[in-house]
Amino acid sequence: MPDAPEPSMPEPSMPAPSAPGPDAVVLPPLNAPSRTQAAGGESQMTLMSPAGMEEGDETDWAVVVGVALVAEIGLLWAAACIALWRRRIALGRARSGTPEDWTG
Structure with missing residues (x-):
């Protein structure tokens, strides 16, 4: 029904905005505009540094767990040998x- 008139809604009465005081906390807008755009138009907002974004640089979690496990076993073996x-x-x-x- 494109020809139907839109119902008019009364606008709520709101107080006029005033300047924040010296101790007021001003929050950023909820829909902040994106500042960085990639060449394809997608956002590059991330918590990682650009140097860590390459696929070949990441270490597999299984390798990290394996190295930690071998190091722990080695330390326990050394402690047992010393004891x-x-x-x-x-x-x-x-x-x-x-x-x-012999008593002590």
């Missing part, structure tokens, strides 16, 4: 000493 080495030294000192040294 066993210290116990072996303490046992050797206890055997070579007098019976009084």
Whole structure:
């Protein structure tokens, strides 16, 4: 029905805008215009730097988890070897000493 008249709606009465005070917080508009446009017209707004946007630069998450897992296992193995080495030294000192040294 393109020929139908549009119903007129009464405009709500709103107070005239006033200048914000010195302590007022001014919010940006909800529909802020896009500032950067790519060559194809799409927005380039992102949280990443442009240097990190290339596809070949990203590291797969499985590689990162694998490296962390291998490093953790290596550190635990080293700690266990050091603990066993210290116990072996303490046992050797206890055997070579007098019976009084065996208590502690």
